[in-house]
Amino acid sequence: MSYAVPPTRTAAVVRQLRNEIVTGELPPGTLIKDAELAARLGVSITPIREAIAQLSVEGLIDIAPNRTRHVTKVTQKNALELIDVMSVLACAGFEWGVDNLTETHIGLLRQRQKEFIDALAAGNVLAAGAAGADFSTIIILASGNRELQSMVDLVVARTMRILAMTAESDLWNSWIQGHEAILRLLEEGDRQGALARYRQIYVDYRAQVERELFVGQ
Incomplete structure (x- = not known):
């Protein structure tokens, strides 16, 4: 995720x-x-259609066989499946990248963690989600595998969507506490311990989503 100004109208x-x-x-x-979106956003139909196609790839918009489009509904089943997929991808990236981290990387991780906590305290879910995603991205990119990061980018928005549904809950603590523990372990030189703690974040988060969201669904 990035705070940069998008390079095109479609972006x-x-x-x-x-x-x-x-x-x-x-x-x-x-x-x-x-037409309604084009009028509201002040753009032509073309970037709207291109954007809808991209968001469909990301799983945020469903396109029916009759070509009607709706914002994708979130169920407990697809939320848990998404967390499982995100866990496989992100943990692989962490494992491949953790041994390549330098002191500069760790300093950036500490900075992103502060931005994450500050944004969440301010109630800015989008900024918190972006900073939290960047925490993982720094480590994944240290692996040198940009194809893996591209796959993670396709599902990260849907993961942020689940977090945004729980802005006032304790689910964010899985990430806050997990990141703090990872930073301590990295600063102590325990790379394998940091990897194990990263994996535990997904275990804890999945259990919380299963227990606390979509109750009665």
Whole structure:
């Protein structure tokens, strides 16, 4: 995730719509109408359609066989499946990258963790999610495997969407406490311990989502 200004109009529309979906401004099930979005965002139909195609790839918009488009609904089943997929991808990246981390990397991780905590305290879910995602990205990119990071990027917005649903809950603590423990272990030189603690974040988070979200579904 990045704070950079999008380079194209389509990229700007993708970011705007993604943010609206992640935060719930566009709720699950919302019918997506090209003309209405184009008028609201002040762009032509073309970047709207290109953005919808991209967000469909990311799993945030469903395109039905009759070509109607809706914001994807979130169920406990697909939330847990998403966490499982994210865990496989991110933990592989962490494992491949952790031994390549330098002091500069660790300093960046500490900075992202502070941004994560500060944004969450300010109630800025998007900034918190971006900083939290960047924490993992720093380590994954240290592996040198950019293809893996590209795969992670495809599912990270949906993971942030689940977190945004729980902005006032304790689910964020799995990440806050996990990141703090990882930083301590890295600073102590315990790379394998840091990897084990990263894996535990996903175990804890999955259990909390299963226990606390979608109750009665």
